[in-house]
Amino acid sequence: xxxxxxxxxxxxxxxxxxxxxxxxxxxxxxxxxxxxxxxxxxxxxxxxxxxxxxxxxxxxxxxxxxxxxxxxxxxxxxxxxxxxxxxxxxxxxxxxxxxxxxxxxxxxxxxx
Amino acid sequence: xxxxxxxxxxxxxxxxxxxxxxxxxxxxxxxxxxxxxxxxxxxxxxxxxxxxxxxxxxxxxxxxxxxxxxxxxxxxxxxxxxxxxxxxxxxxxxxxxxxxxxxxxxxxxxxxxxxx
Numbered sequence: 195x196x197x198x199x200x201x202x203x204x205x206x207x208x209x210x211x212x213x214x215x216x217x218x219x220x221x222x223x224x225x226x227x228x229x230x231x232x233x234x235x236x237x238x239x240x241x242x243x244x245x246x247x248x249x250x251x252x253x254x255x256x257x258x259x260x261x262x263x264x265x266x267x268x269x270x271x272x273x274x275x276x277x278x279x280x281x282x283x284x285x286x287x288x289x290x291x292x293x294x295x296x297x298x299x300x301x302x303x304x305x306x
Numbered sequence: 307x308x309x310x311x312x313x314x315x316x317x318x319x320x321x322x323x324x325x326x327x328x329x330x331x332x333x334x335x336x337x338x339x340x341x342x343x344x345x346x347x348x349x350x351x352x353x354x355x356x357x358x359x360x361x362x363x364x365x366x367x368x369x370x371x372x373x374x375x376x377x378x379x380x381x382x383x384x385x386x387x388x389x390x391x392x393x394x395x396x397x398x399x400x401x402x403x404x405x406x407x408x409x410x411x412x413x414x415x416x417x418x419x420x421x422x
Contacts, residue, residue, distance in 0.1 A: 200348075225409075226409040228409075228410070228411075230413075235418075236415055236416075237310075237312075237397055237413035237414050237415045237416045238349065238397070238413045239413070240410060240411070240412060240413075243409070243410065283348045283349075285348070287409050288409075291351075291362060292337070292354060292361070292362065293339065293351035293354065293362065293364075294339075294341075294349070294351065294411060295351075296348030296349050296350070297348055298346075298347060298348055299346070299347070299348050
């Protein structure tokens with residue numbers, strides 16, 4: 195019940211395209227859903243996060259869409275750039291614990 | 307730089323040796339977390355502290371692992387009698403509990419451990 199399932203495992207888009215990464219969770223006690231961006235050899239960097247009381251959140255070119263009834267959420271990257279090429283992780287937080295439960299990651303390549 | 311820092315960045319050790327890693331959180335943050343990340347996977351929770359108290363430990367944290375945060379500031383993670391399966395990136399994160407965005411965890415650059 196603690197899992198967060200993430201798809202796709204990898205994604206290739208052209209510059210200017212809109213990659214979409216999807217996550218599904220099982221634990222209905224989760225109350226915070228962040229997305230992290232990680233470059234090779236670096237630690238994960240907090241990108242954007244959402245609480246389950248809203249259905250969408252935008253920050254710059256990054257948008258989270260949240261569907262509480264389906265227990266799913268997704269990250270959209272508008273006008274993607276080669277510099278967005280990285281691994282993206284979704285996560286869930288809450289319930290009886292203060293830890294983050296991460297998905298398995300999506301390796302995004304944005305081709306120029 | 308006022309972010310989370312970790313030292314060393316890389317550590318190569320022989321099986322059976324002990325290693326210790328250090329994490330310095332963002333200065334006003336009262337919660338500190340340790341995660342482990344293996345290649346191609348997301349970070350997995352190991353343990354966390356609120357101030358100097360260790361409040362939760364994962365089943366991943368075997369008896370060979372110990373973590374401390376003696377004065378509620380920096381933390382150390384020690385692995386005794388290292389095994390090849392301990393090879394991973396060890397990540398530290400911190401957060402400010404009790405404020406509006408207390409769920410936000412900020413990660414350091416990690417310590418890459420290779421056990422030969």
